[in-house]
Structures are given as structure tokens and as C-alpha cells.
Amino acid sequence: MGNGTGRGRPPGRMAAVVGAGMLTAGLVTACGSDQGITLNLYYAPEDTFQKVVDNCNAQAAGRYRIVYNKLQRGADDQRLQMARRLAAGDKGLDILGLDVTWVPEFAEAGWAEEWTGANKAQAEAGVLPGPLATATWNDKLYAATKNTNVQLLWYDDRITPQAPATWDQMVGESEQLKAAGKPHNILFTGAQYEGLVVIYNTLVASAGGHILSEDGKSVVMDQGAVQALEILKRVTSSGITDPSLTNQKEDDVRQAFQRGNGAFELNWPFVYASYADEQPKDLAHFKWSTYPSVQPGVPAKTTIGGYDLAVSTTSQHKPEAFEAALCLRNRDNQKFSAVKDGVPPSLESLYTDNTPLDPAKPVDADNNPSMATAYPMRDTILAALKDAAVRPLTPAYQSLSTVISKVLSPPSKIDPQKTADELRSKLTDALNSKGVIP
Amino acid sequence: MSTVEDVSATPRQTTARSGKPALSEGKRAERRLGWLLCAPAAIVMVAVTAYPIVYSVWLSLQRYDLRFPQDTEFVGLANYAAVLSDSYWWTAFATTMVITVISVAVELVLGMLLALIMHRTLVGRGLVRTVSLIPYGIVTVVAAFSWYYAWTPDTGYLANTLAGNSAPLTQYIPSLAIIILAEVWKTTPFMALLLMAGLALVPDDLLKAAAMDGANAWQRFIKVMVPVMKPAILVALLFRTLDAFRIFDNIYVLTSGQNNTSSVSMQTYNNLIKGLNLGIGSTMSVLIFITVAIIAFIFIKLFGTAAPGSDQGGKR
Numbered sequence: 103m104g105n106g107t108g109r110g111r112p113p114g115r116m117a118a119v120v121g122a123g124m125l126t127a128g129l130v131t132a133c134g135s136d137q138g139i140t141l142n143l144y145y146a147p148e149d150t151f152q153k154v155v156d157n158c159n160a161q162a163a164g165r166y167r168i169v170y171n172k173l174q175r176g177a178d179d180q181r182l183q184m185a186r187r188l189a190a191g192d193k194g195l196d197i198l199g200l201d202v203t204w205v206p207e208f209a210e211a212g213w214a215e216e217w218t219g220a221n222k223a224q225a226e227a228g229v230l231p232g233p234l235a236t237a238t239w240n241d242k243l244y245a246a247t248k249n250t251n252v253q254l255l256w257y258d259d260r261i262t263p264q265a266p267a268t269w270d271q272m273v274g275e276s277e278q279l280k281a282a283g284k285p286h287n288i289l290f291t292g293a294q295y296e297g298l299v300v301i302y303n304t305l306v307a308s309a310g311g312h313i314l315s316e317d318g319k320s321v322v323m324d325q326g327a328v329q330a331l332e333i334l335k336r337v338t339s340s341g342i343t344d345p346s347l348t349n350q351k352e353d354d355v356r357q358a359f360q361r362g363n364g365a366f367e368l369n370w371p372f373v374y375a376s377y378a379d380e381q382p383k384d385l386a387h388f389k390w391s392t393y394p395s396v397q398p399g400v401p402a403k404t405t406i407g408g409y410d411l412a413v414s415t416t417s418q419h420k421p422e423a424f425e426a427a428l429c430l431r432n433r434d435n436q437k438f439s440a441v442k443d444g445v446p447p448s449l450e451s452l453y454t455d456n457t458p459l460d461p462a463k464p465v466d467a468d469n470n471p472s473m474a475t476a477y478p479m480r481d482t483i484l485a486a487l488k489d490a491a492v493r494p495l496t497p498a499y500q501s502l503s504t505v506i507s508k509v510l511s512p513p514s515k516i517d518p519q520k521t522a523d524e525l526r527s528k529l530t531d532a533l534n535s536k537g538v539i540p
Numbered sequence: 541m542s543t544v545e546d547v548s549a550t551p552r553q554t555t556a557r558s559g560k561p562a563l564s565e566g567k568r569a570e571r572r573l574g575w576l577l578c579a580p581a582a583i584v585m586v587a588v589t590a591y592p593i594v595y596s597v598w599l600s601l602q603r604y605d606l607r608f609p610q611d612t613e614f615v616g617l618a619n620y621a622a623v624l625s626d627s628y629w630w631t632a633f634a635t636t637m638v639i640t641v642i643s644v645a646v647e648l649v650l651g652m653l654l655a656l657i658m659h660r661t662l663v664g665r666g667l668v669r670t671v672s673l674i675p676y677g678i679v680t681v682v683a684a685f686s687w688y689y690a691w692t693p694d695t696g697y698l699a700n701t702l703a704g705n706s707a708p709l710t711q712y713i714p715s716l717a718i719i720i721l722a723e724v725w726k727t728t729p730f731m732a733l734l735l736m737a738g739l740a741l742v743p744d745d746l747l748k749a750a751a752m753d754g755a756n757a758w759q760r761f762i763k764v765m766v767p768v769m770k771p772a773i774l775v776a777l778l779f780r781t782l783d784a785f786r787i788f789d790n791i792y793v794l795t796s797g798q799n800n801t802s803s804v805s806m807q808t809y810n811n812l813i814k815g816l817n818l819g820i821g822s823t824m825s826v827l828i829f830i831t832v833a834i835i836a837f838i839f840i841k842l843f844g845t846a847a848p849g850s851d852q853g854g855k856r
Contacts, residue, residue, distance in 0.1 A: 182813065185606065210608065293798070294799075295796070345706055346707040348798070348799070349709055361694075500815060501817070504815070511798060531622075535608060535820070536603075536618075536820075537622065538622065539628075540632075
């Protein structure tokens with residue numbers, strides 16, 4: 103780099119020497135002979151996460167220093183950046199922020215280190231079973247859960263005073279509202295992408311069905327999976343969804359509801375904070391409930407999201423990386439992220455925690471929030487998390503998701519049995535890295 | 541792309557090429573020097589283009605999925621069979637072809653009009669040319685985003701005024717039309733630029749003579765200008781066809797390939813980069829490479845396009 107001038111003029115040579123010197127100095131620091139170890143954390147952008155990193159650096163007392171490398175905003179881009187680096191054997195990665203659907207893929211590709219012994223025990227302690235399942239592959243633990251997430255049903259109690267208990271009820275109410283000329287749409291992520299797969303996965307799990315076998319090696323697509331297709335078809339072909347349904351992602355859905363374009367919204371809890379920000383006057387009417395169920399009397403199983411922290415197999419400082427990862431998601435830091443950044447914790451005990459961030463001072467929603475002020479819906483979230491659905495665990499999830507969203511798009515064109523057969527054959531190909539993904 | 545042997549040689553080389561064995565010592569030394577001087581460029585070319593192409597052909601013969609590294613094996617032509625028997629691939633191929641043919645045809649007509657206007661403009665010629673070139677100067681992704689927002693209900697002026705209450709980017713035909721529109725808007729100036737260079741080839745005397753003979757404007761255009769411009773027109777068509785066939789960014793932004801609007805490049809990206817499936821993805825890249833080569837071959841052999849670097853004027 104620095105010695106590329108090559109003209110032989112003294113200033114150039116000087117610059118080369120200085121440049122080379124700086125480069126070497128940088129390398130020495132990175133190797134951490136005297137200055138302590140640098141751990142590179144690759145994680146999605148999260149507004150206040152630097153504070154968590156700072157906490158852990160303070161706690162490490164100079165033994166290591168975590169550097170927070172912000173990944174892109176889009177989940178696909180995050181995955182790609184890490185996968186490319188890891189495939190090329192980049193030794194500069196230590197801690198990886200993985201979306202819950204990527205853990206089997208990174209484990210199988212040999213990019214994520216297995217968690218064992220005391221680290222494993224600590225990573226598993228007090229974690230809700232759903233989130234924990236997302237960090238596991240082939241009965242081994244490959245990541246520590248950082249946060250989880252679960253969708254809820256949101257509604258306006260001026261339009262529908264009670265949340266519908268089943269999908270049938272929800273569709274019925276929506277049709278009645280439509281007949282009465284009131285806001286009636288059922289809003290959800292219907293674009294051809296992961297969001298549609300999340301809805302479908304929830305419906306399949308709630309109907310007691312399976313897309314893949316337990317070990318993730320073969321395609322099942324049983325009766326429950328077909329029933330889920332029927333529901334999706336019915337909801338989207340009876341004029342009770344937004345005209346932009348097939349272009350709507352999470353934030354479009356949120357905006358459509360806030361504009362008064364719907365009676366029901368199926369979405370992540372972030373919509374509550376946005377609603378509070380943008381329409382504080384109506385906030386009292388913005389209500390939530392767990393997803394409506396598919397089978398009357400059997401609670402819905404809602405698909406969970408969130409992030410896990412893994413240690414890269416290319417890391418040069420694995421013991422420190424495990425320790426740092428554990429710190430980044432410990433109880434205090436999870437609570438901090440939960441109330442400051444709106445990411446629900448994966449530790450069960452935090453849902454009943456009543457102390458504010460600064461226990462010495464009184465609770466204050468703006469300056470000293472507690473779980474109760476930040477998550478008025480925390481009981482509902484916990485209820486959904488306790489009986490949650492996990493997306494199919496397989497290293498080929500990315501291909502599966504692309505294929506499912508393609509075959510289900512647009513949902514109004516679904517022909518349940520035929521679509522199920524198509525999914526079965528296309529997904530089998532995808533699992534064997536044979537088929538083409540659209 | 542279309543590399544054609546350089547036959548516009550200097551007279552000296554022509555003599556050497558005519559096969560006379562009597563090369564003087566000096567000539568031979570000169571030749572050696574020539575090879576030596578070419579060598580670095582040739583080596584770089586081999587390293588940056590030939591090697592990746594050969595490597596992707598090699599990858600296309602394997603089951604090679606980064607997610608299942610232990611399952612890597614040589615599978616012969618199985619990947620080709622998988623891709624060529626897949627409906628997704630052929631849908632994407634057909635979509636790409638439709639976009640290519642329609643957009644290039646529209647661009648040719650519009651580009652010719654624009655070229656004639658730019659060629660004939662007397663007042664503010666510089667300004668007219670600059671203004672018409674602006675779309676070509678805008679980064680495609682940026683332009684695609686403005687089209688995207690313009691056609692999204694609520695935020696978009698075009699969607700609100702022209703599409704009523706519907707979302708055109710969620711339907712097959714409208715989204716395809718919008719993709720083609722974005723392509724045409726973006727690259728017509730390029731077409732016009734190439735055609736304008738061709739217009740400069742048409743001697744004024746020829747046009748005046750034709751006018752004297754009583755040819756009207758349309759006859760002068762068809763019988764005089766177009767034949768003289770033929771090499772320029774065909775080069776413009778070839779360039780744009782190859783370019784249009786590789787369409788990626790407009791689709792990526794406008795629809796991300798939804799509603800069957802995925803192009804072959806988009807699908808290759810999904811399999812190779814997003815899907816980490818190097819085998820299938822490389823197979824698709826090789827197929828695109830072959831298709832592009834065929835298109836170039838057809839243009840050069842059948843239509844006699846003058847290849848860049850050749851001054852044969854299409855008389856091959």
C-alpha cells in the first residue's frame with residue numbers, strides 16, 4: 103500500500119517508510135501483544151448497542167477490547183457480508199450477530215464454533231425454550247441468544263373492541279366491517295420475501311403441521327401445512343386485504359395501519375413505539391393480543407425472530423470471544439437493549455422484572471424506563487414466546503425461504519393441494535442444493 | 541465480448557503475414573519485442589478474465605454448496621440438466637428476452653429521433669445534447685429508486701395520477717412495463733449518442749443530391765441515411781442488446797424479481813451469491829455467457845455488424 107510510489111524521489115520513499123511503519127504498528131496492535139486483544143463484533147445496527155459494548159469493555163478491564171462493526175440494515179446483506187468473509191477465511195471476525203434463521207447454516211458450513219462446558223451452561227441458563235432452539239443445530243449449541251422477538255395481533259378498540267380469538271372470527275369480523283363501510287383490512291407482510299414465510303410458518307405451526315421433518319433433512323408438508331395454505335388463500339382472495347398487500351413489508355404494514363387502512367395488523371412489537379411517537383393521542387386505543395388461533399381452543403404458535411451471538415471459527419481469540427459474547431447478552435445488557443432499543447429479551451426472568459434501569463431512582467417512562475413502561479404488552483409477548491414456533495431449522499433455510507415466498511406469491515393465487523405439492527418438490531430440491539431458487 | 545481479429549494491420553505487418561519466410565534479423569527482433577511488450581497485458585487479461593471463466597466452468601460441473609462443504613462432489617453435467625429443466629430458469633429467460641427485445645426496439649426508434657434532433661439543432665446545440673444525456677449520467681440504482689417511489693401508491697406521483705388505487709409494481713404486466721420504461725428512459729441517450737456518430741457519417745452532398753432528384757424527407761432517410769449509417773446502427777443495437785440482456789439493477793430495485801419479473805442475472809445472483817450455491821450459480825453464469833456469445837455471433841455473422849476495432853464497415 104504505502105510503498106507503491108516507486109519513483110525514487112525522497113518524499114515518496116519517506117511516505118512509503120512511514121506508511122509501512124504505520125501498517126506494521128497496526129498489525130502489532132491487532133495481534134495484541136501489549137495492548138490487549140481486539141475482538142471484532144459484526145452485528146446489525148442497533149441504536150444503543152455501542153453502550154452495551156462499552157459496558158463489556160469496561161468489565162473486561164483491558165484484557166480485551168470489543169470493536170462494534172456495524173453490518174448493513176438489511177438482513178440479507180448482513181448474512182452475505184459475513185458469509186463472504188468467512189468463506190474466504192477472514193481471521194478478523196470474532197463475534198457474529200446471527201439472525202435466528204442462520205445458525206444451522208453457519209454451523210454446518212463450519213463458520214460458527216460450538217459452545218461447550220461452562221460457556222454453554224451460562225448461555226443456556228434462564229433462556230426461553232423457543233429462542234434457545236434457534237441457537238441449536240444437531241443437538242449442539244452454536245450461539246448464545248441475544249434477543250428474541252415475536253409478532254402480535256394489533257387492533258384499534260374503537261373499531262373492534264375485542265381481539266378475535268381465531269382466524270375464522272377475524273375474517274368474519276373483517277367482512278362485516280367491510281359491509282358496514284368501516285376500516286376492515288387484515289394487514290400483514292404479503293410481499294414476496296421472508297415476511298410472508300413468517301406468516302405462513304405461524305399458520306402451519308398453529309394448525310399443528312410441519313414443513314420439514316424434525317431433523318431438517320426432509321420435506322413433510324402435512325395436512326397442517328395444507329390447511330395453512332387454505333387460510334392464506336381465503337384471507338387474501340376475499341377483498342379484506344390492502345391493495346398493496348403483495349408489496350408490503352413490516353414498515354409498510356405499520357404505516358398502512360396508522361393511516362387507518364386496516365382493522366387488524368399482524369406485526370412485531372416495534373409498531374407500538376412508532377405508534378406512540380407518531381400518534382400519541384390515539385395510543386390508548388391501540389391494543390394487542392396474541393395471534394388468533396387456527397384450531398379453536400388451541401393457542402396459536404407464533405414464529406419467533408431475534409438475534410443470536412456466535413463465535414467465528416476463524417477467530418484468533420476464541421476464549422475471549424466466548425466471554426465477550428456472554429457479556430454482550432447478559433441479564434443487565436439484555437434489559438438495557440430491551441428498554442432502550444425495543445428488542446425483547448430472551449431471558450425469561452426479565453419479563454417479570456420491575457426495577458427500572460437505574461434502580462436507585464423512581465421509574466420514569468422517558469428517563470428511567472423499566473420493562474413495564476417499555477413493554478406494556480410484555481405478558482402477551484411472554485405468553486406468545488412460551489408457546490412459540492421456530493422456523494424450519496436447516497442449513498438451507500435461505501433457499502427454502504426464497505422458494506416458499508416465491509411459490510406463495512401472490513397468496514390470492516394459491517391452490518392449496520397443488521401449491522403444497524409444488525412446495526414439496528421444490529423444497530426437496532433446495533434441500534439437496536439441486537434446484538434453482540427463483 | 542465480441543473480440544474479432546484485428547485485420548486493420550499496418551502495411552508492414554501485412555507483408556509479414558503474407559507468408560514469406562524471409563524475415564530479417566531485425567524484423568524478428570522487432571517481433572520478439574512486440575510479444576514482450578504485449579505479454580504483461582496478455583497475462584493480466586488471462587488472470588482477470590480467462591481464469592474466472594475457466595474456474596466457473598469447473599465449478600458448474602460440481603455440486604458445490606458453501607453450506608454443505610462436505611458434500612462437494614463432481615457431478616458432470618447434472619447442474620446443467622437441473623437448470624435447463626427448471627421452469628424458474630425459463631421464466632426468467634423469457635422475461636429477460638421480452639425486456640431485451642422490447643426495450644431495444646423502443647430505444648432504437650426514440651434514439652434515432654433524438655439523434656436527428658440533436659444533429660439538426662441549430663440553437664443551443666450543446667445544451668440540447670447535455671440535457672438529453674442526463675438520464676444516462678444518473679446512476680441506474682438511483683434512477684430505479686426514483687421510479688420505484690414514483691410508482692408506489694401514496695408516495696408516488698405517477699401511481700397516484702395514473703394507476704388509480706392499484707399498485708402497479710405488484711402486477712406482472714404493469715411491473716414489466718415499468719421495468720422496460722425505466723430501461724428505455726435510462727439508455728435511450730446512449731443509443732442516441734451512438735446513432736448521432738453514425739449520422740455524422742452521412743455526407744451532406746448525398747442528401748442534397750437526393751433532394752435534387754426529388755426524394756422527400758422520408759425517402760432520404762430510408763434510402764440514403766439508413767444505408768450509410770448501417771454499421772453505426774448495428775453496433776448500437778449489438779451494444780444495447782448485450783447490455784439489456786444482462787439487466788439487473790432496475791429489476792433488483794423495482795420488484796426484486798417478484799411476480800415473475802426476475803431476469804437471468806437476478807436469478808444467478810440469487811443462487812450464486814445469496815444462495816451460496818456455487819455449482820448451480822456458476823452453471824447459470826456459464827449459460828448467460830454462452831447466450832451473450834450467441835447473440836454477439838448472430839449480430840456479427842448474420843447482420844454483419846462491424847465489430848469494435850474493425851474498420852471493415854460490416855462487409856465481413
